[in-house]
Amino acid sequence: MSEAAKTVLLTGAAGFLGRHALHRLLSLGHQVIAVTRREVDWPRLIGESLGGSQRNALPNPDRESDRFRAVHCDLTDERAVRDVVESVAPDWIWHLAGYAEGLPGAEHLLPSFHGDLRTTVNLLAASIGVVRERIVITGSLEEPDSFPASSPYAVAKQAGVQYARACRDLYDLPVAVARVFMTYGPGQRERKVIPYAIRCFLAGQAPQLGAGHRRVDWIYVDDVVDGLLACSQQAAALDEPCELGSGHLVSIRDVIATIRALMPGSPEACFDSQPPRGQERERAAQLATQQRIGWRPQVSLTDGLRRTIAALRG
Numbered sequence: 001m002s003e004a005a006k007t008v009l010l011t012g013a014a015g016f017l018g019r020h021a022l023h024r025l026l027s028l029g030h031q032v033i034a035v036t037r038r039e040v041d042w043p044r045l046i047g048e049s050l051g052g053s054q055r056n057a058l059p060n061p062d063r064e065s066d067r068f069r070a071v072h073c074d075l076t077d078e079r080a081v082r083d084v085v086e087s088v089a090p091d092w093i094w095h096l097a098g099y100a101e102g103l104p105g106a107e108h109l110l111p112s113f114h115g116d117l118r119t120t121v122n123l124l125a126a127s128i129g130v131v132r133e134r135i136v137i138t139g140s141l142e143e144p145d146s147f148p149a150s151s152p153y154a155v156a157k158q159a160g161v162q163y164a165r166a167c168r169d170l171y172d173l174p175v176a177v178a179r180v181f182m183t184y185g186p187g188q189r190e191r192k193v194i195p196y197a198i199r200c201f202l203a204g205q206a207p208q209l210g211a212g213h214r215r216v217d218w219i220y221v222d223d224v225v226d227g228l229l230a231c232s233q234q235a236a237a238l239d240e241p242c243e244l245g246s247g248h249l250v251s252i253r254d255v256i257a258t259i260r261a262l263m264p265g266s267p268e269a270c271f272d273s274q275p276p277r278g279q280e281r282e283r284a285a286q287l288a289t290q291q292r293i294g295w296r297p298q299v300s301l302t303d304g305l306r307r308t309i310a311a312l313r314g
């Protein structure tokens with residue numbers, strides 16, 4: 001690594017993206033303070049995220065006490081967030097925690113507000129005058145350009161981005177927004193479509209899926225972590241949201257077909273004939289935002305799916 005090691009406060013460290021981010025940051029020699037709401041078996045969780053032979057090269061957080069520390073904090077608690085940020089005084093904050101349910105039901109209204117917006121504003125407020133290098137928050141491809149919106153999650157993420165811009169403009173907070181597109185890879189929750197389909201095929205079963213016509217911008221998790229690093233290091237990331245996606249739309253049906261082709265002998269997937277959920281977005285990342293920070297994805301969809309299959313095979 002060319003630059004000096006940083007002290008990084010990482011929220012959502014036990015989540016899918018957070019585990020990959022934690023492993024990469026430790027591998028690069030950074031000191032990481034991992035924020036979670038519960039006790040975590042870190043070696044097991046990070047190992048599950050990597051899969052295969054890569055686990056052998058994994059830095060063991062339990063043995064890296066000088067570079068790793070776990071902190072339990074409820075990010076909806078303003079005082080608790082301020083105490084953590086002030087005690088750590090990090091060089092970087094990566095805010096990856098959130099309530100990632102993009103469904104339209106009213107039962108998601110308050111969880112999205114508290115988990116996505118309240119936590120973000122608490123962290124932004126606590127960082128003013130403390131974090132001088134970079135705070136990176138994550139936006140979403142679901143953010144609406146206009147209303148009606150697709151979900152409470154989409155609105156909460158959009159509002160968080162607006163608060164970040166306000167803190168940048170009003171208080172000189174060095175905050176960058178990484179708008180993350182449809183991330184996949186080893187260690188993702190099995191109810192997500194890619195790991196679900198792979199698990200079904202491994203068991204010789206036909207995945208039971210929706211219509212599958214929605215086109216999505218898929219991005220491999222390692223590329224997203226590379227993008228977060230670029231957002232932390234490049235001054236241009238402070239200007240406008242950086243869109244971390246491939247720039248290409250591929251339907252769910254086509255992704256399942258590619259997985260099946262990579263797993264010869266798998267049964268046909270079963271797609272139903274129900275219409276897609278209303279207001280679902282089909283949006284590809286804008287490549288111009290990537291050029292500003294000198295980042296572009298390196299892993300093709302086929303290669304990323306091949307790596308994910310290999311990890312799930314163990």
